[in-house]
Amino acid sequence: MAPSFLLADRETHIYLTFSLTLKQESNMGSAPAKPEFLTVLAEKQVTHGQDIILSCQANTEDVTVSWEKDRQKLVCVEGKHKMDKTGKTCVLKISKAEDADEGNYTITLSNSSGSASCSAFVRILIKEWRTVEWSQGRMLNSLKTFKIGNEVEELRFLLYGPVGVGKSSIINTIRTIFEGRQFVNCLAAAGSTTSHTLCYEQFRFANEEGSFPFAFNDIMGAEKDSGVLTQDIVSALKGHMKEGYTFNPQIPLSESNHYYNKKPTLSDQMHCLVIVIPADRVSILDFMDKMKSVRGEASKMGIPQVVFMTRVDHACPLIRKNLQNVYKSKKIRENMHKCSNELGVPVNRVFPVLNYHEETHVNEDINCLMLDALTQITYWANDYVDQHTSHAQPICE
Template identity: 55%
Template sequence: MDIHKMLAAMHLKPEFVTVLPDRLVKTGQDFILRCETNTERVNVTWMKKGQKLCCVEGKHKTEKNGTTVSLEIKNAEVGDEGNYTVTIQSSTGSDSCSAMVIIELEEWRTVQWMQAPMISTLKSFKISGENVRELRFLLYGPVGAGKSSIINTIKSIFEGHQFINCLTASAVTGESFTKKFEKYNVGNVPFTFYDVMGLEKDKLKGVHTEDIISALKGHVPNDYTFKECAPIDEDNRYYILKPTLNDQIHCLVSVIPADKISMMDEEVIQKMKEIRAAASKLGIPQVLFMTRVDQVCTMTQQDVAKIYQSKKIKDKMMECSNRLGVPLNCIFPVKNYSEEIKSDEKLSCLMLEAFTQIVHSANDFVKKNSNEKKRVE
């Protein structure tokens, strides 16, 4: 290099010519983060999740070879997931670039990724309880959790076209469109969903916990309009005084958005716990659907079939479990039809897997209570 080029290089502000690429890495795999700079005369610093990377011998290897800087990580594991930043610096300035490393876990829960056999099984399903015409599922959760979208998605799967008649909460106003105790049948199968207005932290806003508990017991009629001023009681002329097993809810489905669980108000969480406690006393099975999974995990957003290989999804399921006290095997991450206008088999299969679980849970409840009623008689 002649003296003029050397002087120019000494006064060159360091910049990246290429940047770090995001990486999806399987557990146990070695990988390298590499990028190019415009000058060799730089000091290099690596950071992970905003903290200086503490290199471990045999695990990390940093290198600067000419204008190439790199970080090699051996035997990828869960703890290696995160945002990595490399900074180059000299007396003339500095530059940084970052990449997200996502660790793909071994599949920890399996899903049948063919919807036809699942739909066929559900369409031929026979309820085990006498005089029970349909299995009833009640969806509840905070405003905007995706309760109505779940109903739209399941109806879309069974009816073969996009179903959008069940209005969803406004993302702009945060207000629930659901004002009544609304009933939604699913195709030609004996399954019925009930939608209620969302829970809110204010005592006088959203649905009352007492109304949901009354609905679980079968006291609330179809199309009953909830009143924010007072929950339904025996003095209400619409109140079902002596509900049958067919009037009751057979499975309670909590709905929590994966991207909002950390921000959920403690008052709303407490309301959900009260409702769950009441359901437990009644022996009603409970399941949690965790929605909006594509909003918290890039890997799942790109391929929903990898949902049970995602550390982020597993962490969010753990968070739901810890905050609401729901066992992990009763939590099902799902994605609703939202932007899609055509059927997506993987999305449908994920929902059908969760739906099949609540069908069996509800049927077990009906069978048990039908048998108990026979013994009493």
Template identity: 45%
Template sequence: MGKNWKFVTVLADKQVKEEEDVTLRCQTNTGDVTVTWEKKDQKLCCVEGKHRTGKEGSAIFLEIKKVELGDEGKYTALAHNDSLWGRAGQGWLGQNMHGLRQDPIISALKSFKISSGDVKELRFLLHGPVGAGKSSIINTIKTIFEGHQYINCLTGSALTGESLTTKFEKFNVGDVPFTFYDVMGLEKGGSKGVHPDDIISALKGHVPNNYEFKACAPIDKDNRHYILDPTLNDKIHCLVSVIPADTISRMDDEVIQKMRNIRVAASELRIPQVVFLTTVDQSCPMTKKDMTKLYQSRKIKQKVDECRNKLGVAPNCIFPVKNYHEETKPNEQLNCLMLEAFTQIVHSADDFVKRNSSQQETVE
């Protein structure tokens, strides 16, 4: 079999009774792929005697013995060979995007209940270089949820070279309890763009809504706007790094270093982190023409690898997305790609609040 493998069948939803065994199975057109498994978007920790993974010819399988309640969840098979990668999961068809429909994903998100009563809304912070598409992500998600083109989050800074977003601005998504925070872009040098310390303060919950960033003077305790005793409701529950796929190769080392430092701080705070890789259309003409080809694109795969190397992120935390940019009509494939990435951050943020709500809240 050549390098251009694909999933022929994907994982099907399974209902299983407790104590029964179950096998999740999908099929590629070649046996020549390396496979890893995820449960709820985290690497599956295989337990001896409980899980068995393997390949039978071109089939990929995961066997789970004596199913218990804790085994419930979304399972994903990640497969790759030297040139192509893809995922097959329940609800995330990856390599085969033809089967994806937005309505079930939207319904699941609309009926999503936050695990902790302490938290009113899940808060996501988008950060990245100037013009990366941060504000456009908010517009795209609001467009999907609100059913009409949403363009109120100011975009277009790529033209000016300076960040168009200057405030710590909050955006709600429809009537679901999810909130995005948009920030000014990161720039090289100490006197331009958002200061990384401001982002770290925002992660910890010290920065109020509508705070006007000052590149040279990050917020501190002496600032009258500084939130001294943030609660879990003030904190950020998931950090989204936004990287433009088309210009990743030209990204300034200083900006990359700032992003890495922010990621280190987020890791210390145990805040989940993912990367949204934007402008996939600008990076690959094949994907621009047909979004379903995204997971067959070597160019996109290269961008994911580059992103992994530059930021030190695992590839399963990198979500290639496309924002609404010049289109005037809804595009279901664009929506599905964004919705899958969005679902991931909702679950990650929810895990974070679950972990932290019962614990003593400490102020850094």
């Protein structure tokens, strides 16, 4: 009111103005800066037993912090989790990493002006449980100079598996390793649902120093109700199928066919069955029955059976980053055990491999993983041939 304002002396007026200013400042204090991250959480890969430290920096100290794991409020366990906030730095420490600690961690900063979140995935690596020599020289040399201890000239491997899982790419990869440059000569069209390989073909490997003592046979892929017939695989295993035969998914190779070898010898038959399963689709159960019956036939003949698990890069992001993580990946170990259980092949005969598929240059890690598997199966195939050498004439039926 005018009278009272007019009554106010100069000092009072100054005092009122001053108190308004104070009020404005304290209003600014109660409306803190909207939370933002100056630095965000980083993805972590830690081995069992290591401590995990997730940390980030907020733009203001005036925030409350909450943590979630896999979208559930993180339940702090005494001696396991420690949350800390010092100034603008927020830290979650997880002691002695174990499998259950793997997951997606989210931090949320909030205050009266809003909130902000960021997340990071924590992956727990298992201790490397199978070792690979990540230098190819020795393995390459020992395969180059491998002497088959008996009368066959070469060890023969049959590749068998569903359509489009990388059977032909295995041959290209092996050829790339031995011949030192990229090969794409027996590759299927990407993503096809019917087999691109239609003809029974054998691939040998050689470089300027000579040929390698093994051959791989590439065949049509298996499909649930079509594709290569189980009888044809058995014929190939026993050495009845001659190179160049074109598969007919309706009719098996018959004795009257020009491509039927009536009296196969030890040299004509297969010395190892390589079942090819993609690591990112181990549960292709539709095919498992077919594969089990082929495996059963190989067992009857005493032929060693192994599994090459291709496409490991698709099964685990860790491996996409670094192939040397292959035996540190839980996902790969799980899938190897799954393969082993489904097919009845012991885990020590399951080999994760990566094929050349998008690379334009030779990659020593890809080579080493394949060479490691190849070295093992060469010894097993040779053992088989050794055991059967004494009755080398018709070994089938």
